[in-house]
Amino acid sequence: MSFPINRMRRMRTSEATRRMVRENHLRVDDLIMPLFVCPGQGIKKEISSMPGNHQTSVDMTVEACKEIADLGIPAIILFGIPDHKDARGTEAYHDHGIIQRAISAIKENVPDLYVITDVCLCEYTDHGHCGVIVDNDVHNDETVKLLVKESLSHVRAGADMVAPSDMMDGRIVEIRTALDANSFDHIPIMAYAAKYCSAFYGPFREAAESAPQFGDRRSYQMDPANSNEAIREVALDLDEGADIVMVKPALPYLDIIYRVKSEFGVPVAAYNVSGEFAMVKAAAANGWLDEDRVRDELLLSIKRAGADLILTYFARDIARALK
Numbered sequence: 136m137s138f139p140i141n142r143m144r145r146m147r148t149s150e151a152t153r154r155m156v157r158e159n160h161l162r163v164d165d166l167i168m169p170l171f172v173c174p175g176q177g178i179k180k181e182i183s184s185m186p187g188n189h190q191t192s193v194d195m196t197v198e199a200c201k202e203i204a205d206l207g208i209p210a211i212i213l214f215g216i217p218d219h220k221d222a223r224g225t226e227a228y229h230d231h232g233i234i235q236r237a238i239s240a241i242k243e244n245v246p247d248l249y250v251i252t253d254v255c256l257c258e259y260t261d262h263g264h265c266g267v268i269v270d271n272d273v274h275n276d277e278t279v280k281l282l283v284k285e286s287l288s289h290v291r292a293g294a295d296m297v298a299p300s301d302m303m304d305g306r307i308v309e310i311r312t313a314l315d316a317n318s319f320d321h322i323p324i325m326a327y328a329a330k331y332c333s334a335f336y337g338p339f340r341e342a343a344e345s346a347p348q349f350g351d352r353r354s355y356q357m358d359p360a361n362s363n364e365a366i367r368e369v370a371l372d373l374d375e376g377a378d379i380v381m382v383k384p385a386l387p388y389l390d391i392i393y394r395v396k397s398e399f400g401v402p403v404a405a406y407n408v409s410g411e412f413a414m415v416k417a418a419a420a421n422g423w424l425d426e427d428r429v430r431d432e433l434l435l436s437i438k439r440a441g442a443d444l445i446l447t448y449f450a451r452d453i454a455r456a457l458k
């Protein structure tokens with residue numbers, strides 16, 4: 136049956152019908168807020184390319200977490216800027232490292248906030264790569280050993296979930312096995328499963344002080360031209376025990392989110408990364424775009440593509456708008 140019997144505009148004529156037939160929603164429950172923890176006390180230093188986001192010392196991170204919990208955001212993901220960097224990223228798996236201290240302080244003061252940790256070495260190595268360098272490249276298996284230590288130390292400090300973002304082969308099964316062997320079989324793993332070698336991480340590398348000092352990450356992060364490879368990466372991580380699989384970045388890879396959700400039907404996270412955030416902020420600051428509407432439209436596109444969870448620097452803004 137077609138026109139004039141069918142008129143698509145009927146359901147669009149009032150806010151009530153639009154609400155009733157709306158297929159996707161932004162919900163505070165879906166949001167994960169990334170935070171950057173730095174050494175010191177009383178520090179809250181804005182990240183210039185990410186307005187409204189800061190590097191905060193442990194005490195100020197706790198304050199940020201109280202606000203995040205009050206807004207109803209269920210979870211945060213923590214990134215650390217250590218006191219010292221070295222070739223093997225020692226502070227990443229030190230019991231009193233910056234992240235380990237932050238986790239205990241948050242768990243003590245804001246116990247109901249769910250704490251996820253990013254497991255990677257790039258913030259902790261002096262060369263800025265995500266692992267141990269052997270012959271000018273990141274050595275897979277040596278790196279995995281350190282990622283296992285890092286995961287265990289985060290969980291011992293009280294982390295609720297670990298999220299390895301390094302893109303080494305086989306790290307999920309090694310981390311899973313080590314967690315299980317240490318009575319942490321209840322701790323889930325969110326795998327950065329399809330993580331692309333993207334220019335959209337630029338502002339993050341300023342925030343986390345983690346830009347590689349030589350070369351780039353093409354020998355471990357994925358080629359933006361590939362999609363079947365993403366499906367294979369996801370299949371492997373699920374096989375190795377991942378509970379949630381992540382696609383990163385989000386907006387340039389909505390097709391990947393869609394495929395992962397439809398082919399596997401598992402919980403899918405999408406990382407609305409720093410560059411995606413910075414573009415909107417910059418355009419809005421120039422008066423070229425309506426920030427709130429563009430933000431909601433972009434994040435809805437991520438939901439529509441099939442993501443269940445969204446890691447986003449907009450989490451607080453959205454939570455406020457939804458209140």
Ligand code: PBG
Nearest residue numbers: 255257300335336339408409410
């Ligand atoms: C660590 C890591 C990165 C991001 C999250 N975890 C940077 C990178 O891989 O270079 C990027 C997040 C963002 O851009 O918001 N490996």
